[in-house]
Amino acid sequence: MCGIVGYIGHRDAYPVIINGLKRLEYRGYDSAGIALYDGTQIQLAKTKGKVVDLQERASKEITKKGTLGIGHTRWATHGVPNDVNSHPHYSNSGDLVIIHNGIIENYASVKKELINRGYTFKSDTDTEVLVNLIEEIKKEEGVKLGKAVQLALNEVVGAYAIAVFDKNKPDEIVVAKLGSPLAIGVGDNEFFVASDASPFIEFTNNAIYLEDEEMAIIRRGRDVKVRKIGNDKEVKPFIQELQLNIEQIEKGGYDHFMLKEIYEQPSVIKDTYRGRLLADKGIIKLGGLEEYIPKFVNADRIIIVACGTSWHAGLVAEYIFEDLARIPVEVEYASEFRYRNPIITEKDVVIAISQSGETADTLAAIKLAKQKGAFVYGICNVVGSTISRETHSGTYTHAGPEIGVASTKAFTTQITVLTMIALKLAKVKGTISKTDYMMYLRELEMIPAHVEAALKSNDDIEEIAKVFKDATNFLYLGRGYNFPVALEGALKLKEISYIHAEGYPAAEMKHGPIALIDEHMPVVVIAINSDHYGKVVSNIEEIKARKGKIIAVVTEGDTAVKELADYCMEVPKTPETLTPLVTTIPLQLLSYHIAVMLNKNVDQPRNLAKSVTVE
Numbered sequence: 001m002c003g004i005v006g007y008i009g010h011r012d013a014y015p016v017i018i019n020g021l022k023r024l025e026y027r028g029y030d031s032a033g034i035a036l037y038d039g040t041q042i043q044l045a046k047t048k049g050k051v052v053d054l055q056e057r058a059s060k061e062i063t064k065k066g067t068l069g070i071g072h073t074r075w076a077t078h079g080v081p082n083d084v085n086s087h088p089h090y091s092n093s094g095d096l097v098i099i100h101n102g103i104i105e106n107y108a109s110v111k112k113e114l115i116n117r118g119y120t121f122k123s124d125t126d127t128e129v130l131v132n133l134i135e136e137i138k139k140e141e142g143v144k145l146g147k148a149v150q151l152a153l154n155e156v157v158g159a160y161a162i163a164v165f166d167k168n169k170p171d172e173i174v175v176a177k178l179g180s181p182l183a184i185g186v187g188d189n190e191f192f193v194a195s196d197a198s199p200f201i202e203f204t205n206n207a208i209y210l211e212d213e214e215m216a217i218i219r220r221g222r223d224v225k226v227r228k229i230g231n232d233k234e235v236k237p238f239i240q241e242l243q244l245n246i247e248q249i250e251k252g253g254y255d256h257f258m259l260k261e262i263y264e265q266p267s268v269i270k271d272t273y274r275g276r277l278l279a280d281k282g283i284i285k286l287g288g289l290e291e292y293i294p295k296f297v298n299a300d301r302i303i304i305v306a307c308g309t310s311w312h313a314g315l316v317a318e319y320i321f322e323d324l325a326r327i328p329v330e331v332e333y334a335s336e337f338r339y340r341n342p343i344i345t346e347k348d349v350v351i352a353i354s355q356s357g358e359t360a361d362t363l364a365a366i367k368l369a370k371q372k373g374a375f376v377y378g379i380c381n382v383v384g385s386t387i388s389r390e391t392h393s394g395t396y397t398h399a400g401p402e403i404g405v406a407s408t409k410a411f412t413t414q415i416t417v418l419t420m421i422a423l424k425l426a427k428v429k430g431t432i433s434k435t436d437y438m439m440y441l442r443e444l445e446m447i448p449a450h451v452e453a454a455l456k457s458n459d460d461i462e463e464i465a466k467v468f469k470d471a472t473n474f475l476y477l478g479r480g481y482n483f484p485v486a487l488e489g490a491l492k493l494k495e496i497s498y499i500h501a502e503g504y505p506a507a508e509m510k511h512g513p514i515a516l517i518d519e520h521m522p523v524v525v526i527a528i529n530s531d532h533y534g535k536v537v538s539n540i541e542e543i544k545a546r547k548g549k550i551i552a553v554v555t556e557g558d559t560a561v562k563e564l565a566d567y568c569m570e571v572p573k574t575p576e577t578l579t580p581l582v583t584t585i586p587l588q589l590l591s592y593h594i595a596v597m598l599n600k601n602v603d604q605p606r607n608l609a610k611s612v613t614v615e
């Protein structure tokens with residue numbers, strides 16, 4: 001959570017930092033700030049609110065001049081979102097200025113010690129404590145900024161990506177990382193610092209991703225010196241060439257990133273299986289998997305750990321793995337898994353699913369599983385992310401940057417990868433017939449076209465949204481493979497429209513939730529052609545009998561549900577195993593339109609952040 005940006009070079013830092021912060025707002029957007037060195041002093045502006053609010057304030061309060069600067073967009077951890085708690089933070093002397101993404105857990109004791117030494121604090125943040133600790137060490141030990149940062153970080157417990165500079169030495173920025181991401185863009189006589197590469201992608205394709213417990217001293221017009229925080233060991237920085245381009249991180253004519261990302265699904269699902277799925281030849285080849293197939297095939301069980309939407313993808317995978325590959329699967333909320341002393345052995349394979357690859361709970365679950373000897377496989381979208389590096393092996397989803405906070409294309413591409421893994425294992429284990437295997441490969445290749453077709457109902461779904469936008473509660477029901485889709489549909493609605501919604505397995509309705517149903521309750525039922533079709537039709541009858549309003553997701557050509565439901569959203573026919581990839585599309589569009597009609601901030605819903613790097 002929180003986005004950080006820094007610049008040192010020959011350009012005006014202000015526009016670089018402001019545009020960079022806008023691209024990082026998905027990481028947090030309750031306050032924003034910037035500090036520039038204008039040649040004689042630090043110009044600092046910060047405010048509660050978004051980057052546009054910061055721009056307004058900066059226009060009134062600072063000169064915006066300078067070729068060295070740092071900026072921050074915040075998701076509050078310590079201290080409510082207000083002007084004072086916004087970053088950057090000065091040290092007491094006003095010489096040092098810092099931005100920070102993460103949490104300093106022992107800040108209270110450090111703060112007490114600093115107060116005893118005469119320091120005063122303006123904000124409630126842990127970050128202001130850190131910058132003053134750096135200042136105190138710099139003064140006490142008579143060391144340079146880089147060393148002071150290193151010594152200070154050795155005294156704190158927690159997670160951080162920080163950037164700090166000293167107005168008396170305006171030719172360097174010191175950065176450090178532990179548990180929060182930090183990339184350094186290497187340009188021509190200029191350097192960029194950011195939480196991900198999006199703020200500097202139009203300036204350079206070359207980036208250094210710091211590893212945990214590394215820090216760097218970035219020297220204007222010179223170089224980047226990387227070293228370990230725990231000792232003085234120098235590390236040779238690895239400069240990576242990025243595949244990202246500017247179009248991928250812009251809205252491309254759509255009103256919102258979320259809508260763009262929903263519409264990107266046909267092409268990104270193709271990107272996910274491109275070169276990995278060769279249906280005609282009956283081949284599935286996943287680079288990260290091949291070598292480890294025996295681990296999966298011989299595993300006692302697969303444990304999937306994830307959070308939120310990625311957890312829902314894990315639930316879909318449970319059905320697919322058990323059904324096709326006959327391997328027992330458990331799906332765990334990463335946050336619960338790590339705190340309940342789980343039984344894990346060397347015979348377990350753990351799959352961690354994460355779009356961002358930075359989710360703190362998932363990361364902690366991975367570390368625990370590794371400690372207990374399990375083999376850990378990652379499914380991440382963000383290339384080079386912490387989880388992709390912490391796992392033993394893995395597969396990228398290749399969905400491209402997902403900027404809308406509500407996850408859409410990450411979900412369908414995760415399911416695509418998981419389906420390919422399950423099919424591959426099923427083939428190796430002999431738990432699938434050759435005919436079925438070939439059929440699934442061909443059908444998986446057709447999913448992008450089916451998603452394209454499902455998207456064609458957009459206008460009809462917008463009309464349905466008009467009817468239900470003022471409802472205060474929604475129920476989402478699905479069975480089998482589509483139970484997790486019901487959960488995901490409900491989550492999408494809650495997070496962007498703030499309407500209360502619950503997902504249930506359709507058959508569970510009669511064990512409690514049915515009491516909620518009256519003429520005011522819209523019930524979204526996934527009622528596609530499947531083994532459960534007849535049962536779901538009965539559930540719909542039960543809802544109708546209690547005057548609930550039915551919005552059904554149906555298979556093209558359906559007749560029975562269409563007669564019963566108040567509104568229908570059609571999806572193309574595909575084998576039941578693959579249906580989550582299409583049934584989720586109308587649910588994404590429904591929540592999108594409702595949120596737009598309610599004037600909600602679709603891409604940046606309140607209280608949320610794209611990458612949850614705190615526990």
Ligand code: F6R
Nearest residue numbers: 308309310354355356359406407
């Ligand atoms: C929901 C959503 C969140 C994330 C969750 C895990 O739309 O975006 O629920 O799915 O925070 O994030 P990742 O996948 O990055 O680990």
